[in-house]
């Protein structure tokens with residue numbers, strides 16, 4: 237078994253290798269001055285069971301290309317089996333045609349990963365779980381909800397309610413609520429245009445409650461910060477939020493800082509740069525979850 241890392245999740249990859257009990261493989265991504273990428277694999281992978289760890293968060297295209305090239309290199313070096321370990325699967329929000337002539341980029345990404353030579357994909361909390369079916373190779377789909385639940389179980393949850401910020405997230409929110417043995421409420425959210433959200437109604441009792449909002453992704457933090465404000469306006473006592481994938485693009489950090497959210501719990505499916513590690517963010521490690529799956 238050999239574990240290699242591209243550049244997106246170096247720390248997580250190191251932690252996974254430690255948990256699995258092996259050294260990270262000798263491989264690296266090399267950039268040419270014109271921006272092209274290659275990889276250097278410094279040890280034999282002939283006949284090996286190879287795992288390549290790489291999230292395809294921003295810069296999504298470069299990160300995806302690193303993964304594809306690393307898979308290609310391992311395949312051409314006669315690896316026996318190659319598993320693409322993708323903690324954050326970029327382009328997962330483009331999984332269907334929302335309007336005429338839209339691309340289905342999540343499927344295109346699946347085709348590219350398969351054609352590059354992956355035999356298996358190991359990923360986490362896909363925005364659209366149906367993406368598993370875009371592959372004809374095995375896809376193991378993990379969830380971070382148990383990890384988030386373990387974190388919250390250390391708190392006093394007597395007065396707590398879990399809230400899904402939209403209809404699409406109800407299954408995930410119900411899973412968290414059941415693990416914490418607390419009630420569930422749902423926000424009725426509308427998206428008039430991309431990256432803009434509007435909260436219409438809240439279904440369920442949040443009055444005087446300590447709310448945990450749970451989402452798969454926090455991107456611009458519009459959903460979660462507007463959600464927190466709407467919940468407090470409607471009588472919630474306090475609001476914290478958690479998600480699997482801290483995409484944190486554009487105004488996200490500023491919004492989180494200004495928002496009434498007390499804490500934002502995320503995983504390390506996406507590595508956070510130093511400027512994004514603000515006080516109210518707690519990052520939980522996925523190392524054990526992935527090490528167990530490997």
Ligand code: R5P
Nearest residue numbers: 451453454455456457458459
């Ligand atoms: C959307 O359906 C997702 O589950 C997230 O709610 C969304 O991607 C969050 O985006 P933002 O943080 O930009 O509101």
